[in-house]
Amino acid sequence: MRPETGRVLLTGAGPGAVDLMTVRAMRAVQGAQALLYDALVPEEILALAPAACLRIQTGKRAGRASMKQETINRLMLRLARRGLAVVRLKGGDPSVFGRSGEERAFLEAHGVEVEVIPGVTAASAAAAQFGFPLTHRGEARRVAFATARVQDGSVVEGGWSALADPQTTVAPYMARDAAGPAAARLMAEGRSGATPALAIQNAGRPQARLVPTTLAGLGEATAQAAFDGPVLLVVGEAAAQARGYGAAAPARRSASARS
Ligand SMILES: C[S@@+](CC[C@H](N)C(=O)[O-])C[C@H]1O[C@@H](n2cnc3c(N)ncnc32)[C@H](O)[C@@H]1O
DSSP: OOOOOOOEEEEEOBTSOGGGSOHHHHHHHHTOSEEEEOTTSOHHHHTTSOTTOEEEEOSOBTTBOOOOHHHHHHHHHHHHHTTOOEEEEESBOTTSSSOHHHHHHHHHHTTOOEEEEOOOOHHHHHHHHHTOOSSBTTTBSEEEEEEOOEETTEEOOSOGGGGOSTTEEEEEESOGGGHHHHHHHHHHTTOOTTSEEEEEESTTSTTOEEEEEETTTHHHHHHHHTOOSOEEEEESGGGGGSTTGGGGHHHHHHHHHHO
16 A cells, blocks of 8 residues: 655754754654755754654755755655655754745645744844844844845845845845845945944854954955854844944944944
């Protein structure tokens, strides 16, 4: 008899610390028969899966290339059709730059049931760890999770004028190498060069590192930091509340004098 089609759980692993996973995500991993995991998921979390679980790495790791999205989709489908409990494990929240929309649409179009299990996204982890809010009454009335695609040294997407409001906290993901162009674009849209800014590597993990700066200094500070892990940028008045932000105060004052 053909087994019933299994389900796929699109699961958020959180920022990389086991105790920042949700209980639901942890149970999903503990019950997985097939686990497809991204590069940002640490060994400590993978170790929660049963010994017999089929583990498939889909992200870049130890010099190996990432799998194509189409290959990942087909693999999830094949495993689900074998009747396995499939867990697609991603760093942070699968709904934030996690392709959960594409994967859900593909699987559902092929008759596979999908559940999304949320996770703590990098911006929330960074805010909690370094003691700053993403929204703050009177200073930050909205927060934007953004990303920046750069071509010939400039950000190519439109829509950045929506981030010009000084009361918007902007959190660019996947923007370590785009910090300079993204900052230039925000300043071109009217954000002051003196706006507090942070670059945070490995948010939510014990080895997290915070580089406090200003919008005008963000490109240089990020380049000089020589980061080698995942990096989130945060720009906005609320970022000044980050522990350790005082270290950037002189830079902020001089940027303020220039702007
Ligand atoms: C493909 S996106 C995935 C985002 C993820 N779904 C989330 O909700 O955090 C990868 C980017 O997320 C950010 N990121 C993920 N985990 C991070 C962490 N622990 N610390 C800092 N940035 C992180 C980085 O900007 C990285 O380049």
